[in-house]
Amino acid sequence: xxxxxxxxxxxxxxxxxxxxxxxxxxxxxxxxxxxxxxxxxxxxxxxxxxxxxxxxxxxxxxxxxxxxxxxxxxxxxxxxxxxxxxxxxxxxxxxxxxxxxxxxxxxxxxx
Amino acid sequence: xxxxxxxxxxxxxxxxxxxxxxxxxxxxxxxxxxxxxxxxxxxxxxxxxxxxxxxxxxxxxxxxxxxxxxxxxxxxxxxxxxxxxxxxxxxxxxxxxxxxxxxxxxxxxxx
Numbered sequence: 001x002x003x004x005x006x007x008x009x010x011x012x013x014x015x016x017x018x019x020x021x022x023x024x025x026x027x028x029x030x031x032x033x034x035x036x037x038x039x040x041x042x043x044x045x046x047x048x049x050x051x052x053x054x055x056x057x058x059x060x061x062x063x064x065x066x067x068x069x070x071x072x073x074x075x076x077x078x079x080x081x082x083x084x085x086x087x088x089x090x091x092x093x094x095x096x097x098x099x100x101x102x103x104x105x106x107x108x109x110x111x
Numbered sequence: 112x113x114x115x116x117x118x119x120x121x122x123x124x125x126x127x128x129x130x131x132x133x134x135x136x137x138x139x140x141x142x143x144x145x146x147x148x149x150x151x152x153x154x155x156x157x158x159x160x161x162x163x164x165x166x167x168x169x170x171x172x173x174x175x176x177x178x179x180x181x182x183x184x185x186x187x188x189x190x191x192x193x194x195x196x197x198x199x200x201x202x203x204x205x206x207x208x209x210x211x212x213x214x215x216x217x218x219x220x221x222x
Binding site: 004031033035040041042043044045048050058059090092094099100101102103104105 | 120
């Protein structure tokens with residue numbers, strides 16, 4: 001089925017460790033996004049990519065980096081994880097309209 | 112500072128009755144508004160949207176109302192069904208396809 005695939009689904013990191021969250025879409029969409037969801041805060045945009053080869057900061061980019069590897073893949077990297085980055089991370093894509101398609105999320109805990 | 116606010120964290124409604132979810136926004140540049148629905152352990156899914164040139168949009172049991180002067184929108188679900196129990200996010204955009212989300216409202220439909 002067409003959609004957005006995120007890996008891993010769960011991850012526990014120690015403070016200071018690094019990791020990369022992977023996202024791949026098979027919908028041939030140009031735009032891809034990374035959001036984090038925290039209780040009482042809703043979803044906040046970390047980074048987005050309007051097209052292959054371009055990336056821009058969103059609302060909460062500090063502590064993260066991204067790579068738009070090709071049209072299908074958009075990865076999010078935590079270079080030195082902190083407890084404040086404990087969250088659920090969602091990748092999303094959009095085509096010509098506003099209706100985003102989200103992945104099922106990565107639940108990250110930093111201890 | 113959140114530009115999209117959902118001030119009711121939760122809503123409980125009896126099956127068959129109307130559910131009314133409210134959302135306020137502060138940015139007058141927003142021109143497109145959406146509602147997303149989220150089940151546990153899944154990503155949000157698009158539910159319904161409305162452009163700022165309209166004041167109402169209906170899709171089956173779901174109707175979204177927009178009051179631009181009050182910077183307020185609402186989602187009506189009639190009749191509410193057990194499968195409607197989920198978290199509902201209000202979102203808004205400034206015609207750049209980046210979405211700002213509210214904190215969400217958890218709806219519980221009682222049998």
